[in-house]
Every structure is written in structure tokens, then in C-alpha cells.
Amino acid sequence: MLKKEAKELISFIESSKGFDNNAKLKLILFSAGVKPNTYVSLRISTKNLDEKYHFEQHLKKAGFLSQISRPKTYEEIEKISKNKALWNIKGTWYGYDLFSNRKNKRLFQKYFSLVKKQQHDKADLIAGKLYGYPKCCINRFIEEHDLKKLAKKYSYYAFYDKLHTLDKRFPFLSHTPCSLKCKDSIKINNDYRMIVKKSASRFWKEYTRKQSFTTKLVVDYESDIFLDKINEKDGHDYGIISLTKFKGHHYVFSNLSKKHYLRGTILLAKVTVQYDYAIIKIKKIVRLLNNFHHQRKLLGKK
Numbered sequence: 001m002l003k004k005e006a007k008e009l010i011s012f013i014e015s016s017k018g019f020d021n022n023a024k025l026k027l028i029l030f031s032a033g034v035k036p037n038t039y040v041s042l043r044i045s046t047k048n049l050d051e052k053y054h055f056e057q058h059l060k061k062a063g064f065l066s067q068i069s070r071p072k073t074y075e076e077i078e079k080i081s082k083n084k085a086l087w088n089i090k091g092t093w094y095g096y097d098l099f100s101n102r103k104n105k106r107l108f109q110k111y112f113s114l115v116k117k118q119q120h121d122k123a124d125l126i127a128g129k130l131y132g133y134p135k136c137c138i139n140r141f142i143e144e145h146d147l148k149k150l151a152k153k154y155s156y157y158a159f160y161d162k163l164h165t166l167d168k169r170f171p172f173l174s175h176t177p178c179s180l181k182c183k184d185s186i187k188i189n190n191d192y193r194m195i196v197k198k199s200a201s202r203f204w205k206e207y208t209r210k211q212s213f214t215t216k217l218v219v220d221y222e223s224d225i226f227l228d229k230i231n232e233k234d235g236h237d238y239g240i241i242s243l244t245k246f247k248g249h250h251y252v253f254s255n256l257s258k259k260h261y262l263r264g265t266i267l268l269a270k271v272t273v274q275y276d277y278a279i280i281k282i283k284k285i286v287r288l289l290n291n292f293h294h295q296r297k298l299l300g301k302k
């Protein structure tokens with residue numbers, strides 16, 4: 001049974017406006033005591049000014065420790081007008097490193113100092129322990145740090161297809177499993193699913209609900225983490241922006257395709273959203289926005 005304070009924290013998280021689904025998922029698992037530590041960001045705008053204070057009160061009451069970043073501003077696409085995506089500053093965000101106890105907080109500080117010293121492999125081993133990731137997946141993650149090796153092992157399409165497939169298969173995990181058959185990952189994903197269903201039914205309904213709609217999308221940048229190293233360029237992983245707002249936002253979806261589209265191509269597509277991903281079925285090309293680009297509002301110079 002969860003303590004009253006943990007239940008109150010979960011109920012606060014479920015109804016908050018400042019956490020996205022991914023953050024809510026991690027926070028619920030952390031509050032329920034199955035994730036030892038976690039990291040989330042909280043967005044504060046004029047719509048939820050009191051959430052920072054309330055979140056911190058709930059954390060304290062539940063006995064959790066935190067390390068909070070300094071405020072940073074965040075922006076969102078406000079509208080898409082002609083061939084421009086117009087961005088505007090919407091508010092402030094804070095990063096929260098959260099720990100279940102002091103020992104874990106100390107371990108995190110060790111992790112942090114290793115990152116600073118650029119000892120990434122050692123740091124990642126500790127991160128695995130901190131966040132409860134399976135050893136096999138951590139080892140694979142460390143192996144695949146080397147983009148040159150990665151580019152030898154996979155074609156462009158195979159690499160992104162693997163990432164998307166893992167995402168769909170394991171919607172309750174925040175690490176990348178070493179394979180679709182990883183036993184530990186399958187077990188953790190199932191355990192997490194049960195915990196969320198049992199302890200956060202409101203979020204459960206929202207997260208698992210499947211929603212489909214037909215909309216126009218505009219093709220933006222292509223993912224290119226190892227484009228310069230790859231031998232076999234046999235696909236395109238595009239960022240695709242919804243022209244109409246969904247749940248109040250112009251979402252950027254990612255879509256892997258064998259076909260090449262010019263940046264600015266408007267597509268008519270059926271989008272199906274569930275968990276934290278979208279499946280996009282392109283119906284047809286509508287037209288091309290020449291010179292599609294982003295325009296940002298700048299802060300005053302200083």
C-alpha cells in the first residue's frame with residue numbers, strides 16, 4: 001500500500017499542467033517507489049504559476065530529495081503562417097533531479113562529477129544503477145556510443161526503424177532496451193504498466209487512449225545523428241509538424257520513410273497517437289511551401 005503522502009503526490013502529478021506525459025510517467029513510477037531516482041522538467045507559464053511551489057511541498061511531505069536547476073525559458077510554435085513556423089517564449093522551466101534517499105543523491109553526485117570529467121562509460125554504468133536500467137541494455141548503450149561503429153552495423157533505415165520499434169514495444173520504459181527480446185526490459189515494462197494502472201488510473205486512461213485524426217503536416221528537418229558517417233542512406237527520418245493544433249500545440253512528430261520529401265512539403269495524413277508516439281499514414285502530397293523556415297522571437301539584447 002502506498003503512503004498517503006505518495007498518493008497525494010501522484011494525484012497532484014496527474015492533474016498538473018506543467019509536466020508532459022513522459023515526465024508524468026516517470027514521476028508516478030518514482031512516487032510509487034519502483035523507480036529509485038528520476039529526472040523531469042516542469043514548465044511554468046501563466047496557466048500554472050502555483051505548480052512549482054505545490055510540487056516541492058508534495059515532494060518534501062513524501063520524504064523525497066531533490067536538486068533543482070535554475071530557471072530557463074522555453075518556447076513553442078505559436079502558429080504556422082504561410083511558410084513560417086513562428087515561435088514564441090511561453091514561460092520558464094526547471095529541471096528536477098529526484099532521489100528516494102541520501103545514498104542515491106550521493107551516487108548521483110559521483111555520476112555528475114564523472115560526466116564533468118568526460119568519463120562517459122563509467123558515468124553511464126552508474127546512471128544505469130541510479131535509474132534502474134538493466135545491465136545488458138547499459139552495456140549495449142555504451143557500445144553504441146561510437147557513431148562510426150553504429151554506422152557500420154546499421155543502415156540509416158534499419159537504425160531508425162529499430163529505435164521506433166523499441167519505442168512502440170516498450171511505452172513504459174525510459175531507457176533504450178538492448179533488443180526487442182531483452183527479458184529484463186520486457187519484465188520491467190510489464191511491471192511498470194501494472195503499477196501505473198493500479199496507482200494512477202486517471203493518467204493511465206489518458207496515456208493508453210488511442211486517438212486518430214486526419215490532418216495536414218509539414219515536413220521539416222531530417223534526423224542526422226550519423227548522416228556523415230553512414231554508407232547506406234536508404235531512408236529518411238523526418239520531423240513533421242502538425243499544421244493544426246492538437247491538444248493546444250503544434251506537435252512535431254517523427255516519421256521514418258523510404259521516400260524522400262522536400263522540406264516544406266505539406267502532406268495529408270492519418271495520425272494515430274497513443275502512449276508517447278504517433279503512427280503516421282501518409283495519404284497524399286498536398287503542395288510545397290517554398291523556403292519553409294522557423295522564426296523565433298528574440299529576447300532584448302544584453
Ligand SMILES: [Zn+2]
Pocket residue numbers: 134135136137138177178179182183184185
Ligand atoms: Zn537488455
